[in-house]
Amino acid sequence: MRKNWWKILIAVFLILLIIYLVLPRQDVNIVTQMTKEETEGLKRILNRYERYNLVEFNIINISFNNHYNRIEEFINADTEVDIARGDIKMPQWFKENVVNNCTVDQAVDCLVLIYNPEIIDSPPETIAEFRTLAQKKTIDKSGNQSGAPDFNSKQIEQYGAYVPMSSGWWMSPFFGAADDDFLAPSFNREDFISTAEKFKKMHQNGVIPLVAQDEFYQWMMNKFTAGKVGMIINGPWSIPKLREADINFEIALLPQGEDGRFSPMGGQQWIMLSDEPEVKNVMDYLSSSEVANLFYKYNGTLMPNESFLNKLEENENNIVAKQLSQAVKINNKTDYDLYKFFSDDFPKYLEENLTKEELVKGWEEKLQNK
Amino acid sequence: MSFLIVLFSVYQRFNYEMEIKADLYKSLSSLFFDNLKEEINLKMRKKEPKKLANFPKQIENKLTQVGSMSYYSKIKNKVLFVYTLENEQAVLYKLYLPPLIQNVADKVQLNADYGVFSTLYEPIVNFNLEEKGITFYQRDEIVRGGLNYYFVAPNNNPYSIYPFYLIIDLNLNLLNLVLINLIRIFIFVLITAIITYYIANRFSQKVSDKITQLSETAYLKGQRAVKGLESDAELPATDIKEIDKITTTLRYLFRSNYDYAKELEENHQQIKNTNEALWNVLILTEKLVGNNISPSVFQEQIKNKVSGLEVNTVKPLKNLVHDIIRINQEKQEYLEQNQELIYKTLDLLGEMSEYRDDVTGAHINRVSEIAAILGQGFLNDEEELIKLKNASKLHDLGKIAIPDDILIKPGKLTDKEYEEMKKHARFGYNILSRIEDPLFDLAAQIALTHHEKWDGSGYPLGLSGLDIPLESRIVAICDVFDALKSSRPYKEPYSFDRAFKIIGNDAGTHFDPEIVEILMQNKDKIIEIY
Numbered sequence: 001m002r003k004n005w006w007k008i009l010i011a012v013f014l015i016l017l018i019i020y021l022v023l024p025r026q027d028v029n030i031v032t033q034m035t036k037e038e039t040e041g042l043k044r045i046l047n048r049y050e051r052y053n054l055v056e057f058n059i060i061n062i063s064f065n066n067h068y069n070r071i072e073e074f075i076n077a078d079t080e081v082d083i084a085r086g087d088i089k090m091p092q093w094f095k096e097n098v099v100n101n102c103t104v105d106q107a108v109d110c111l112v113l114i115y116n117p118e119i120i121d122s123p124p125e126t127i128a129e130f131r132t133l134a135q136k137k138t139i140d141k142s143g144n145q146s147g148a149p150d151f152n153s154k155q156i157e158q159y160g161a162y163v164p165m166s167s168g169w170w171m172s173p174f175f176g177a178a179d180d181d182f183l184a185p186s187f188n189r190e191d192f193i194s195t196a197e198k199f200k201k202m203h204q205n206g207v208i209p210l211v212a213q214d215e216f217y218q219w220m221m222n223k224f225t226a227g228k229v230g231m232i233i234n235g236p237w238s239i240p241k242l243r244e245a246d247i248n249f250e251i252a253l254l255p256q257g258e259d260g261r262f263s264p265m266g267g268q269q270w271i272m273l274s275d276e277p278e279v280k281n282v283m284d285y286l287s288s289s290e291v292a293n294l295f296y297k298y299n300g301t302l303m304p305n306e307s308f309l310n311k312l313e314e315n316e317n318n319i320v321a322k323q324l325s326q327a328v329k330i331n332n333k334t335d336y337d338l339y340k341f342f343s344d345d346f347p348k349y350l351e352e353n354l355t356k357e358e359l360v361k362g363w364e365e366k367l368q369n370k
Numbered sequence: 371m372s373f374l375i376v377l378f379s380v381y382q383r384f385n386y387e388m389e390i391k392a393d394l395y396k397s398l399s400s401l402f403f404d405n406l407k408e409e410i411n412l413k414m415r416k417k418e419p420k421k422l423a424n425f426p427k428q429i430e431n432k433l434t435q436v437g438s439m440s441y442y443s444k445i446k447n448k449v450l451f452v453y454t455l456e457n458e459q460a461v462l463y464k465l466y467l468p469p470l471i472q473n474v475a476d477k478v479q480l481n482a483d484y485g486v487f488s489t490l491y492e493p494i495v496n497f498n499l500e501e502k503g504i505t506f507y508q509r510d511e512i513v514r515g516g517l518n519y520y521f522v523a524p525n526n527n528p529y530s531i532y533p534f535y536l537i538i539d540l541n542l543n544l545l546n547l548v549l550i551n552l553i554r555i556f557i558f559v560l561i562t563a564i565i566t567y568y569i570a571n572r573f574s575q576k577v578s579d580k581i582t583q584l585s586e587t588a589y590l591k592g593q594r595a596v597k598g599l600e601s602d603a604e605l606p607a608t609d610i611k612e613i614d615k616i617t618t619t620l621r622y623l624f625r626s627n628y629d630y631a632k633e634l635e636e637n638h639q640q641i642k643n644t645n646e647a648l649w650n651v652l653i654l655t656e657k658l659v660g661n662n663i664s665p666s667v668f669q670e671q672i673k674n675k676v677s678g679l680e681v682n683t684v685k686p687l688k689n690l691v692h693d694i695i696r697i698n699q700e701k702q703e704y705l706e707q708n709q710e711l712i713y714k715t716l717d718l719l720g721e722m723s724e725y726r727d728d729v730t731g732a733h734i735n736r737v738s739e740i741a742a743i744l745g746q747g748f749l750n751d752e753e754e755l756i757k758l759k760n761a762s763k764l765h766d767l768g769k770i771a772i773p774d775d776i777l778i779k780p781g782k783l784t785d786k787e788y789e790e791m792k793k794h795a796r797f798g799y800n801i802l803s804r805i806e807d808p809l810f811d812l813a814a815q816i817a818l819t820h821h822e823k824w825d826g827s828g829y830p831l832g833l834s835g836l837d838i839p840l841e842s843r844i845v846a847i848c849d850v851f852d853a854l855k856s857s858r859p860y861k862e863p864y865s866f867d868r869a870f871k872i873i874g875n876d877a878g879t880h881f882d883p884e885i886v887e888i889l890m891q892n893k894d895k896i897i898e899i900y
Contacts, residue, residue, distance in 0.1 A: 058507035064437045064528035070489050077490050091435040213439055214529040336434045
């Protein structure tokens, strides 16, 4: 009888398992502009949901660039997209696609200093220290330090730091640290020029190269993971890739200037594009504390949950959380202004095609142009 | 089992090839997209864009969205449309992609079957995904379409103008793979089988030879070991652990057997020696009992026979010998006593036989003495002489059955009385023959025939010559001689000379002449008796 009891139990279990495996599952299609490494973390989180729900997720990755356009393309091509991940700066024209105005903040991010402890012994506390370290640790193939008479800027073996000077997002920590009003029309011109000049000098000294707008991110990550760059500025979304690259790295607060530390605040959100009840359930799941913890665990990203962030900052002394508490929200226009200015005017300035006055003027016009 | 091996092999091979190719195409695709971007950028630089008065309304706001980098692009009918601002001028680039893509593919030497697709999986170059069995939502790195597998590489650059998908046929048709692997496995199995068969055959032959050698050696040595003939128990090794363990046991058994056989042999020898010694003791005891050897000789010979035996055997044997000697001694004494008693009884019987006719016991003794002297001339055996001496004492025992009036009649007997008297010989025989004993047999014989005469004129049987027993012939002379020398109621004892003369005169008639001769030769001894 005992033996039979066990057999029955096993049989029931097998039947349930077969039913579980065979039962049709609802497809939920998710479009995301995560990096490949971030997507792996997302897959693990969604697998947990699939385990207990009759759902099968299909994930389509698109590039960050023009991601709202791509999502719209899917929608216009009658391709089913149930959930999309987009920047929190959702364009107005896209909002009509959002079902029931249902969005869930997936991540808030800012910029932090990421450094290689094998090159940089301790992270710079100030912008000045950052510049000094950047210069000191820039070494050519012959081993000459930047600033040395024999230093060959065309044959750099290792950069002390890299900052995408064609990206306003990445340059904002330096300008903002010097003047926290630099995004406002009342920005301090002298501070602005001073910061710009310093970068120009570093560029001219070969300390920081100018990389094209559409290449800088790849270049930066490739160089850093290859151990050729001592310090970069980047967000927590890059942590999975750094982990995968198995490189030794540490995170620190951004160096501070006279006006403290400045980091732009960005973020990503889940956007519900389908009114299926199951999709709503998934959205609820994605907004849960459990998922918040998992995203932090797998991807290092932070969901905008106050208690979660407080816990990170107080109990774990999390750098990103700390930096986030000081981050500044950037709206769409400011974001575009930053992009436009630093992708267009600033490179010209670095290449001596714009004077500093013209540079400042250009920035001023941008800020005043609402 | 073979099926599982095939499955496993296919799986292994499949995974291996997939990994190799995936790694290769990962690098290749990265190169491909970099080159494609260059190609597109180059084309855009070379090409004169179409200047627009304004961007189309639906596009205008899209150039300023986050991450747009002031571009808006889309693909339609294999043409890439790029809207952008150049020097604040709205422009449109139209780039026909297939030749650009082809150039890039040639540049990077992409030889595999490939396709480039838009975000919507619309084919820009080469194969149709639907035909390949790939669906829209299959965006994993490796996707399966039917029995084929494809590598899917999106352009990972987050700031690329337009994201493409490069899909490369991994050329990993499952069926082909299974077939190829089956063939490979088959060839491998065949070669392995041949080699294995060859090796196994050789090995098996070698093992068989070793086992045969072991078996034969073990048989021969075993046989010899059991018989205790072979102490060398070394057996050849077979290099097979289990059999060599048995061999070790066999070696031990053989050695043990040999030792046991040797011990057994020694024991047998010991037993043989002991048996022999015991047998000799028995023989010697028989001799001792039969008085063929003296106790001292017996003891001496026993000593020789038991030397070399084990102490445990010798000691009881010696004790036995002592007991035998003692018992023999006692027996001898007993026999002697017995013999003496018998002889005394015979004396008594002899005296009894002469008692009534007034003849003294001295007659019996003298007859006995003379018979002994005469007997020495014929009998060498001391025992025979003693027997003669004692048996002769009863020659007239039969007289006890003769009535007094005849026996002790002082005068001459009538014929009738004489005939009665003559019966004493038979009477004596009748009495003495009832005792089954050699002495009494002789006495009975003497009693019966001591009156027989050499010439056959005696009584009761009328025997003559050598038919008359020697002892009777002797006793006859002794009886007559002593009678001649004895006093009778009817006569006085004759002198020795006369007695010898009378006896001599009757030699050849009454008496055996040879015995008479002996008598005459021993006159002095005989005279001494008297």
